[in-house]
Amino acid sequence: MxxxxxxxxxxxxxxxxxxxxxxxxxxxxxxxxxxxxxxxxxxxxxxxxxxxxxxxxxxxxxxxxxxxxxxxxxxxxxxxxxxxxxxxxxxxxxxxxxxxxxxxxxxxxxxxxxxxxxxxxxxxxxxxxxxxxxxxxxxxxxxxxxxxxxxxxxxxxxxxxxxxxxxxxxxxxxxxxxxxxxxxxxYSSVALPPESFAARARSYSDRLVAPKIVSVATMSQRYKGQHHLIEAVYRCQQAGRRVELTLVGDGQYRHDLERQVARRQLGSQVRFAGQLSAGDQVRQELDRADLFVLASVGAEGLPRAIIEAQARGVPCIGT
Missing domain, CATH: 3.40.50 (Rossmann fold)
Incomplete structure (x- = not known):
């Protein structure tokens, strides 16, 4: 059938x-x-x-x-x-x-x-x-x-x-x-192949000088909250704390986010990685990061991106 x-x-x-x-x-x-x-x-x-x-x-x-x-x-x-x-x-x-x-x-x-x-x-x-x-x-x-x-x-x-x-x-x-x-x-419809899982858990023995944050989400709607993340990076900068943010994804609101980064003069701290293929490319970004953040303001069930980040052993913050 x-x-x-x-x-x-x-x-x-x-x-x-x-x-x-x-x-x-x-x-x-x-x-x-x-x-x-x-x-x-x-x-x-x-x-x-x-x-x-x-x-x-x-x-x-x-x-x-x-x-x-x-x-x-x-x-x-x-x-x-x-x-x-x-x-x-x-x-x-x-x-x-x-x-x-x-x-x-x-x-x-x-x-x-x-x-x-x-x-x-x-x-x-x-x-x-x-x-x-x-x-x-x-x-x-x-x-x-x-x-x-x-x-x-x-x-x-x-x-x-x-x-x-x-x-x-x-x-x-x-x-x-x-x-x-x-x-x-x-249930979650996320299916992870064996290569999605990190071999061992992360360990942090020293205070991070410039924590690397990554967020993986579409930019086709504003509810994924990337604009809040950019504002958070700006506030950290104002408080004397350097944070580096990588945004993975693309969509019609990307230009708005890029303008926000330019307005806040965060070009050296916020990187747009664009749309990456699921698998190795996304895993590489997760492995480079110290923290995964999904700042959604709604519409989430059990986000695939968080499950994938957890599989790589990345600490996660979600709303």
Whole structure:
């Protein structure tokens, strides 16, 4: 049997027609877990056409990608929804199991059509739109409406699903309760290969002269809190304490963060490493650091980045 899984991850499709994940987080290895139960996996995701080939392949033996027209933001999804419906129509007519990774525009919007067709589906709840679109993390004139809409969409999807998994033990379940008849569970979807683990724990015998801090997070939204980290480095500088910060990740708010660094004259203390492939490149940054900090202001369940840092033996601070 085939399972169709939706994701909010965006993939890049180069001249060879192979969808790739630039970060490596949701490449072929991630989707292989579904092959333990299902014969085939179809991943529904937005794909951006590119002229170059980069990143790790998403498709492979037993795993294919059903590409949707790329869009950015809630308004982009509204504009493309009719096109998405036409693209997804063949999938909805086939006999498949459905798993919606929510919250998100694709998974949330599909819950209604699946219900109307009498097609059962499960949800994997991996975040909280109420905090993702909170005042601290999202700037938009219609922010309260967008926050209400996506929170309501997630509650509806959870209440209609025949099975639900969460990345928290209690928090998300309280705010987005499952159907009383549904099978429910909680777990992290992070799978770490043996090379992810450090051979031994860290030891600190001396006072660090200039502690090296690293943060691994997307810059596509403000809720990851990198701007707070930059401000913290500035305050340390004002107090006569040098701290070096490396920010791993990329996104539309990177330029804002770079301007903040320039404004605070922290160019020698804050380094932008950009988007790195999951695996060796990220592990190298973690191994260089004395401390990992994730300054998120919301929307986190059990962050993959913290689990990966812990596997390298790096002390972690999270909000």
């Amino acid at each position: 085939r399972v169709v899984v939706t994701t909010e991850s965006r993939f890049e499709m180069g001249p060879d027609g192979i969808p790739r994940c630039s970060s490596g987080t949701f490449d072929y290895r991630f989707w292989q877990r579904y092959l333990d139960t299902f014969e085939r996996v179809t991943v529904v995701a937005r794909c951006q056409q590119t002229r170059t080939i980069s990143g790790s392949p998403v498709s492979g033996r037993g795993v294919t990608v059903w590409p949707l027209l790329n869009s950015h933001g809630a308004w982009g999804a509204v504009q493309n929804w009719r096109h998405w419906q036409a693209t997804l129509a063949p999938l909805l007519r086939e006999h498949s199991a459905w798993i919606l990774r929510v919250p998100g525009q694709i998974g949330g919007a599909l819950a209604g059509p699946l219900k109307r067709r009498g097609i059962p589906f499960a949800v994997e709840v991996v975040g909280d739109p109420a905090t993702a679109f909170g005042r601290e993390s999202f700037r938009h004139p219609l922010r309260p409406c967008i926050q209400w809409f996506f929170s309501r969409m997630l509650r509806s999807a959870c209440s209609e699903a025949i099975a639900a998994s969460y990345v928290t033990r209690e928090f998300l379940q309280r705010h987005y309760p499952p159907n009383r008849r549904a099978f429910t569970t909680d």
